[in-house]
Amino acid sequence: MLVVDDDTALAEMIGIVLRGEGLEVSVCSDGSGALAAFRDSRPDVVLLDLMLPGTDGLEVCRQIRAESGVPIVMLTARSDTGDVVLGLESGADDYVAKPFKPKELVARVRARLRRSDAPEPELLRIGPVTIDVAGHAVRRGEDPVSLTPLEFDLLLALARRPWQVFSREVLLEQVWGYRHAADTRLVNVHVQRLRSKVEADPEHPEVVLTVRGVGYKAGPA
Amino acid sequence: MLRGAGARSRPASALSRLRRAWRRSLQLRVVAATVALGLLTVSAAGAYLAQEISQQLFDSRRDQALVEAARGATDAQDRLDAFDAATADEVQDQTRVLLSQLEGVGPDRDRSVLLLLPPDNRNPAAIGDVYRPGTAVLPSRVPEDLRERVREDAGQRYRSIAVAQGGSTSPALAVGQMVDVPIAGDYELYFVFDLSREQATLDAVQRVLLLGAAALVVLVGAVAAVVTRQVVQPVRQAAGVAQRLASGALDERMPERGEDDLARLARSFNAMAGSLQQQIRRLEDLGTLQQRFVSDVSHELRTPLTTIRMAGEVLHEARGSFEPAVGRSAELLATQVDRFEALLADLLEISRYDAGAAALDPELLDLGALVRRVVDQTAPVVSRPGSSSVLVSVPEEDCSAEVDRRRVERILRNLVVNAVEHGEGRPVRVAVGVDDGAVAVRVRDEGVGLTPAQAARVFDRFWRADPARARSIGGTGLGLAISREDALLHGGALEVAGEPGRGATFLLTLPRTAGEPLTSRPLALAGAEAATRG
Numbered sequence: 001m002l003v004v005d006d007d008t009a010l011a012e013m014i015g016i017v018l019r020g021e022g023l024e025v026s027v028c029s030d031g032s033g034a035l036a037a038f039r040d041s042r043p044d045v046v047l048l049d050l051m052l053p054g055t056d057g058l059e060v061c062r063q064i065r066a067e068s069g070v071p072i073v074m075l076t077a078r079s080d081t082g083d084v085v086l087g088l089e090s091g092a093d094d095y096v097a098k099p100f101k102p103k104e105l106v107a108r109v110r111a112r113l114r115r116s117d118a119p120e121p122e123l124l125r126i127g128p129v130t131i132d133v134a135g136h137a138v139r140r141g142e143d144p145v146s147l148t149p150l151e152f153d154l155l156l157a158l159a160r161r162p163w164q165v166f167s168r169e170v171l172l173e174q175v176w177g178y179r180h181a182a183d184t185r186l187v188n189v190h191v192q193r194l195r196s197k198v199e200a201d202p203e204h205p206e207v208v209l210t211v212r213g214v215g216y217k218a219g220p221a
Numbered sequence: 222m223l224r225g226a227g228a229r230s231r232p233a234s235a236l237s238r239l240r241r242a243w244r245r246s247l248q249l250r251v252v253a254a255t256v257a258l259g260l261l262t263v264s265a266a267g268a269y270l271a272q273e274i275s276q277q278l279f280d281s282r283r284d285q286a287l288v289e290a291a292r293g294a295t296d297a298q299d300r301l302d303a304f305d306a307a308t309a310d311e312v313q314d315q316t317r318v319l320l321s322q323l324e325g326v327g328p329d330r331d332r333s334v335l336l337l338l339p340p341d342n343r344n345p346a347a348i349g350d351v352y353r354p355g356t357a358v359l360p361s362r363v364p365e366d367l368r369e370r371v372r373e374d375a376g377q378r379y380r381s382i383a384v385a386q387g388g389s390t391s392p393a394l395a396v397g398q399m400v401d402v403p404i405a406g407d408y409e410l411y412f413v414f415d416l417s418r419e420q421a422t423l424d425a426v427q428r429v430l431l432l433g434a435a436a437l438v439v440l441v442g443a444v445a446a447v448v449t450r451q452v453v454q455p456v457r458q459a460a461g462v463a464q465r466l467a468s469g470a471l472d473e474r475m476p477e478r479g480e481d482d483l484a485r486l487a488r489s490f491n492a493m494a495g496s497l498q499q500q501i502r503r504l505e506d507l508g509t510l511q512q513r514f515v516s517d518v519s520h521e522l523r524t525p526l527t528t529i530r531m532a533g534e535v536l537h538e539a540r541g542s543f544e545p546a547v548g549r550s551a552e553l554l555a556t557q558v559d560r561f562e563a564l565l566a567d568l569l570e571i572s573r574y575d576a577g578a579a580a581l582d583p584e585l586l587d588l589g590a591l592v593r594r595v596v597d598q599t600a601p602v603v604s605r606p607g608s609s610s611v612l613v614s615v616p617e618e619d620c621s622a623e624v625d626r627r628r629v630e631r632i633l634r635n636l637v638v639n640a641v642e643h644g645e646g647r648p649v650r651v652a653v654g655v656d657d658g659a660v661a662v663r664v665r666d667e668g669v670g671l672t673p674a675q676a677a678r679v680f681d682r683f684w685r686a687d688p689a690r691a692r693s694i695g696g697t698g699l700g701l702a703i704s705r706e707d708a709l710l711h712g713g714a715l716e717v718a719g720e721p722g723r724g725a726t727f728l729l730t731l732p733r734t735a736g737e738p739l740t741s742r743p744l745a746l747a748g749a750e751a752a753t754r755g
Contacts (some may be wrong), residue, residue, distance in 0.1 A: 015533045
């Protein structure tokens, strides 16, 4: 995995903790070199500080997202400001607010690394959208839709139980792996991003429906 | 009935509108005062003029009348003396002719002439009163006092009288003099001059005066209106601009035209607005600077703190392999880093409130469920053997309200933790109440309690009722201060009451619609205790 952080002490400390968990860690200390480091090491997860010298963290996030669906977890010192939403909108999957505990960080990273073990061949359908679970592929009609793993998981969670309305808290638990209540903005931003990819008209969604005051559900098959 | 009410209220409302306009419009008051003063002046002048003119008219007519009457009387006496009558009847006939000659003929005839018998003339040959038949002036019209004065001496005497003429009366002047009638003896000769033509002139003059006065008053009123408008208009404009300035449109200015007093007013007003704007801008800049500072501090402190914390945790995990003293040090490091972090978080939250940067993020939530969850999550964390249990009572009604989940959870957590820590092992009761406008949560413990002086200070920053005791329990000392700010941000209230040795009660009341003012209290701070204890 790749850690992009300008604070070398923190980057080293993160390295120590994650290596202790048996992960392979490479470190990049500024934004301008982040993309090269990413191409170099091909990590399974990117840990990205939002405040970086050189290229801004949001920009790095966009650059990486432009060429890969790799899970990106932001490190932020300002969880209560618009920075988080900006980061999520730039393509980050999740965030960890400073100061975090090592366990919290490990849990976040593990949740992003987790893969459903050898899924059954399964074909799900919401309206015009078909989901090939084993092949990790989504099509709208005949056109392939490129989703990040997180967006795929989100769509899958909704599609597996089309009769159920998912509250944001439940989605946080199932898709992001949070055990306690967390920031529901994560869900809002990712639902919007998912809609922009799978809906014909994101303003009038028919695949991911909003249930006012409760949460989201899959559209009719 | 409706119409009746409307008809009744309309004049009242018109009156009140007029009263309000009177109170509020300087222009109306100035115009009214000017018109009133103008009216007074013009009527005084008009009255004087009318009086003077009528006097002049009368005087000149009187002088003329007296001259004519004197000439007439002399003429009459000469002719009477020249009578060649032998009997009373002849005298009477010739007198009639004389009178009609004296009166004149034609439409220009403006006088009546009467020859009246004085009561003291006992001459048996007297011919009685002589006058033209059909005349408007009957002998009875000549007043008795004039007749007495005429009889007293030989000269001319006169008096104004009123003469009836076709239903109306017109003014007239009666001039009398004694004459000597042959055979019949002394007689009173009266010339009664008709003044109706003079009266008509006077009427016309008065009409013109009245019209002129009315026109003058209207003109004066209009001039006053125009002049005050010129002065009041800029004042009104200034008031409008000031109002817009006050409501935040700091770029508003008055137009500056010319160099008169009003232009000076506009200029100083604009100068004032300019300096105000500058001050406000500076304060705003300071506020932004403060917010930036807070935000930067947050970032700068949090990054090293994260490293410290991770290092501490790593050491803490490995403390089993250390010597006891080092192991304990690692433990202390870990717990104190937690405390440091909590303190930092609270400090940042408070400074965010101080900078006015705290924003509400409301969503519709069921307060009952929220209370239950907070109690379920919090109570186990703080409970130790023998500590207070928490009893929750939630009404069956819908307790949903638009609240900021993070902030309300923080308030509830603070209150519950606080109550359990101070509860002395006796139960803590949490009650939720709801009505149309508000929801309330009351947390009551039966522990050490508070004096009123302490209750007044619990929301102060870093304040502790008993420093030695509270520090061992922990907490940053900012929890209740933040909770209070959180409640106020919702437009709600957080209140406290207590009694030493009998416990403390905290009451959180929040409006059900975010931003609405609180109008009701679903739960009371004190009083319901006996009932709940039941």
